[in-house]
Amino acid sequence: MALRVAVAGLGHRGTVWARLIQTTPGLELVALADVSPAALSRATSRLGLDAARSYEDVDRALSEANPDALVVATPPDLHVAPCEAALARRVALLVEKPFTCRLDEAHRLVLAAEAANVPLLVAQNYRYLRVHRTVRQVIRSGRLGQVGLVVGQYYRVPHPLPPSLARLPHVVLWGMAVHHLDALRFVLGREATGAIAESFNVPWRSRPDGATFQALLRFKSGIRALYSATYESSGHEYFERGQEFYQRVVGERGTLHVFHRWLVLCERGKLPRLVRRGPRPEPEESILLRQLERAAVAGEPAECNGRDNLQTVALVEACLRSLTERRWINPQELLRELD
Structure with a gap:
């Protein structure tokens, strides 16, 4: 049935x-x-x-x-x-x-x-996109060794937004950053222990509110991350429908570069090589x-x-609180306050 x-x-x-x-x-x-x-x-x-x-x-x-x-x-x-x-x-x-x-x-x-x-x-x-699944596999394989630093950057040119999204403050946080923050938890297999963020608009734009977002993040095992996302980029309207995504995962034995669908693994003492994402059956x-x-x-x-996703919601809330309190916020402490 x-x-x-x-x-x-x-x-x-x-x-x-x-x-x-x-x-x-x-x-x-x-x-x-x-x-x-x-x-x-x-x-x-x-x-x-x-x-x-x-x-x-x-x-x-x-x-x-x-x-x-x-x-x-x-x-x-x-x-x-x-x-x-x-x-x-x-x-x-x-x-x-x-x-x-x-x-x-x-x-x-x-x-x-x-x-x-x-x-x-x-x-x-987004955690099931082939690029993120492949990053997760590379990290788990041990080819990078211990991961210490991740840099993620998302750029998109101004574009029409659904009214239900455009009315929210910190629009790019809800529209895109929540995807990448969850995917970051997924690929690292670690939970966030700290966040400090800012949300703003570039000088020549004022709408929608908070179309650019930046955050410094801490994860368990001492991993640090720098993440930024914007709906206010320019000059790449005809590349990938006006979107760019770059990620760099730095480990003790090598670095993995991600640019959209392309992944390049640079292991210490070896020539850079492409990493295939594999098929997309569905x-x-x-x-x-x-x-x-x-x-x-x-x-x-x-x-x-839903229980797993509380970690993503807590990370987003930590970012939001840090916007007003101007300090590091620990998502795990926010979760403990609810128990």
Whole structure:
């Protein structure tokens, strides 16, 4: 029997999820929910779905369509209510990143899911990009030796943002940095123990708020990281759709350079060599949907579970607090305050 899945929030990401659910064996798209009638109409038309399966209220969608799982793709600051509605009905959850905009909200949802024994996953799809999986493999292979320093830089030219994202302060933190911070946890296999950050705009731009972000990070085992992201770059509009990503992982035995899809391993005493990323048998979102299916049907623990993602939310909150307090903040201390 197929896993019955509903989608809440029908912007770009919600529509992507709905289309993937339709084409994934073992899953059935049973309902769409959005407060906007226009968004519902567009989505049902594009997806070829009966209008009777569309709802302007998540509670109605859950009670009438009776799904086994709900994908939450509402605006980032509106994730909590649909999650609570699903958990009240013991419906499995896959929540778009960022999980929530506040650590205490995420913690409350995780406790509720664990108490009800309901799977709760967070869609941190970037950690499954081949480039990040390959970096993780190289680190774990020991070819770099002990890792001590990571530098990550993301650049994007100004571009239209969804209104739901553009209205948030520190926009690039929510739009992109949360991806890279989670991926950094994933590739290092270490949790953050300190963060100090700043969020600003370049002198010639003032909107959207906080379109540039920089952070110094500390991780367990003494690893340090420097990370920056911006939506205010210029001059590379025609390269990779206006985006650039660079990462440098420095170890005692060598350095791994990452530039978009290209990886170059420079081991001590050896010539630099390219590292292949390997095949991409399915989209990263499909990996997450399969995790959701196995968790909901077989009770299999999901890698991208809500409890794990509390570490990412805590790291983001540490960055946010450091913006106002102008000091280092330890994400682990923030988590301990909640226990």
